[in-house]
Amino acid sequence: xxxxxxxxxxxxxxxxxxxxxxxxxxxVNNAQESPYTMAFLSVFWGFIFFVLISLIKNSxxxxxxxxxPTFLIRAVLEIIQSYVSVLAVIKADRTTxxxxxxxxxxxxxxxxxxxxxxxxxxxxxxxxTIIVALIIAFSNHGIKRKGIGFVIFSAVNAVITISLxxxxxxxxxxxxxxxxLISLILLISFLSFSLIKAKENPFIFLTxxxxxxxxxxxxxxxxxxxxxxxxxxxxxxxxxxxxxxxFWSILSGKAYFKEKNILFKFLVFxxxxxxxxxxxxxx
Numbered sequence: 001x002x003x004x005x006x007x008x009x010x011x012x013x014x015x016x017x018x019x020x021x022x023x024x025x026x027x028v029n030n031a032q033e034s035p036y037t038m039a040f041l042s043v044f045w046g047f048i049f050f051v052l053i054s055l056i057k058n059s060x061x062x063x064x065x066x067x068x069p070t071f072l073i074r075a076v077l078e079i080i081q082s083y084v085s086v087l088a089v090i091k092a093d094r095t096t097x098x099x100x101x102x103x104x105x106x107x108x109x110x111x112x113x114x115x116x117x118x119x120x121x122x123x124x125x126x127x128x129t130i131i132v133a134l135i136i137a138f139s140n141h142g143i144k145r146k147g148i149g150f151v152i153f154s155a156v157n158a159v160i161t162i163s164l165x166x167x168x169x170x171x172x173x174x175x176x177x178x179x180x181l182i183s184l185i186l187l188i189s190f191l192s193f194s195l196i197k198a199k200e201n202p203f204i205f206l207t208x209x210x211x212x213x214x215x216x217x218x219x220x221x222x223x224x225x226x227x228x229x230x231x232x233x234x235x236x237x238x239x240x241x242x243x244x245x246x247f248w249s250i251l252s253g254k255a256y257f258k259e260k261n262i263l264f265k266f267l268v269f270x271x272x273x274x275x276x277x278x279x280x281x282x283x
Contacts (some may be wrong), residue, residue, distance in 0.1 A: 005231055006228040006229065006230065006231025006236075006237055006240070007228070007231075007232075007236075007237070007240040007276075008228075009224050009225065009227060009228035009231070010224070010225050010228035010237055010240045010241045010242075010244065011240060011241075011244035012224055013220075013221040013222065013225035013237060013241075014225070014244040014245040014248055015060065015221070015222075015223065015248050016217045016218065016220045016221030016224070017182075017217070017218050017221040017222070017225075017245070018212050018245065018248035018249060018251075018252055019213070019214075019217040019218075020041075020042060020213075020215070020217040020218035020221070021089045021094070021218075021253045022087070022094070022256055022257075023090060023210060023211075023213065023214040023217075023255075024038040024041070024042070024090075024214055025089050025090055025094075025120065026246075026256070027058065027210075027211070027214070028086075028090050029090060030142070030174075032064075033200070033205060033211070034194060034198035035083065035086045035087060035090065035193045035261055036190050036193040036194040036198050036199055036200070036202075037190075037198060037200050037202045037205055038086050038089075038090075039082045039083055039086045039186070039190040039193075040187065040191055040194055040202040041202060041205060041206070041211060041214055041215035041218070041223075041228075042082070042086070042185050042215070042218045042219075043082070043183050043186045043218065043219075044187060044202070044206065044215050044219065045061065045215050045216045045218070045219020046179065046183050046218070046219040046222040047180065047183035047184060047186075047187050047219075048178035048219065048225055049219055049220075049223045050176050050179050050183060050223065051180060053176050054176050054177070054180060055230070060105075060174055060175075060176040060177075061174060061176050061177045061180070062173055062174040062175075062176075062177050063172075063173050063178075063181065064173055066172055067168050067171070067172035067173050067178075070163035070164050070167055070168055070172075071164075071168060071172075071173070071178070071181070072184075073164060074161055074164040074165065074168070074182065075181075075182060075248050077160055077161050077164070077187045077232070078161055078182055078186060078266075079183070079186060079189050080157065081154060081157050081158065081161050082159070082186055082190070083190075084150055084153050085156050086133070087150045088147055088150035088151040088153075088154050088157075090147075091146060091147030091150060092144075092146055092147030092148065092150065092151050093144045093146065093147075093253060093257065094249040094252050094253040094259065095246065095250055095253045095257055095258055095259060095265050096144050096146070096147070096148065096151065096250050097147070097151050097249065098119065098139070098242065098245045098246040098248075098249040098250075099137050099150060099246060100134075100138075100148065100151040100152060100155055101154065101155045101158070101242055101245065102130060102134055102155075102239075102242040102243070102272070103134070103152065103155040104155045104156070104158045104159055104162070104238055104242065105127060105130055105131075105242060106127060106130075106131055107118035107158055107159040107238050108162060108163065108238050109127055111159060111163045112233045117233040119233065119236075122260060122278045123236060123278060124276075124279045126275040126276065126277070126278030127239070127275065128218035129244070129271060129272075129273075129274055129278060130239060130242075130272055130275035130277075131270075131274075132271065133268050133271035133272045133275065134268075136268055136271070137268045146194070146282075156172050158238075162229075162238060165178065165229070166229060169229070169230065175226050175227060175230060179222075179223075179226050190202070200277055216282060220225075228240075228241075228250040235249065238280045239275065239276055240247040240276060242272075243269075243272045243273060243275070243276045246268075246272060247269055247273075248266075249263060250265050250266060250269060253265075256263070259270075
């Protein structure tokens with residue numbers, strides 16, 4: 001039942017991420033921060049947490065130089081993923097973003113088969129249920145399609161970045177080492193973009209309470225989720241991530257962004273939850 005603990009961790013992590021995304025969406029749309037600064041803030045505390053973990057317990061930092069080919073590819077794709085994901089958060093409705101991001105799951109299932117994971121019958125039923133729920137969601141005109149291109153790209157690219165992450169922590173590196181170094185690369189990249197292109201100093205934003213909350217929320221969520229992926233196949237853990245993200249996004253979409261068709265969205269979420277329950281059985 002280890003994978004159930006992973007599901008719980010990832011669900012908690014998505015709550016914190018929804019808090020951060022909602023704040024960032026409001027602030028960027030109000031021209032109070034740039035997308036580059038939003039991306040920087042989303043990485044900052046995750047990096048700090050992993051540094052602290054590695055300092056407190058040195059044995060948690062394990063990096064194998066044999067991982068460099070996959071690690072460097074992942075680093076480049078993560079920079080692209082972070083920026084496009086920020087644009088998707090800014091432009092798309094919260095529920096549109098969360099529903100579409102679930103497209104990652106069936107694609108990851110194929111990757112898991114290739115990597116040698118055995119997915120049982122009931123988890124397969126769970127995946128099919130999730131796909132049916134998405135078809136229902138997007139055949140209904142209540143789901144807005146604004147920003148859909150950015151969301152689809154981030155969903156597809158996530159298949160590659162998550163698979164590379166899972167491959168590296170399975171065969172080469174510890175979670176702490178992998179995520180600390182990737183976070184450092186992202187931090188340097190978006191700090192440079194913020195200073196040069198947006199003429200903003202992201203560190204100043206960290207001194208302001210609302211931006212501090214935005215930053216630390218996604219940091220906490222990202223750390224929790226990273227460890228969650230250690231407890232099961234990437235497709236299963238990502239199913240938990242996407243389903244719980246939809247639940248939180250429905251709530252924030254209604255409360256802060258005045259999105260409509262909430263009842264319909266909860267009905268779709270119910271189907272997704274059924275799929276997630278199937279996924280909780282041994283695979």
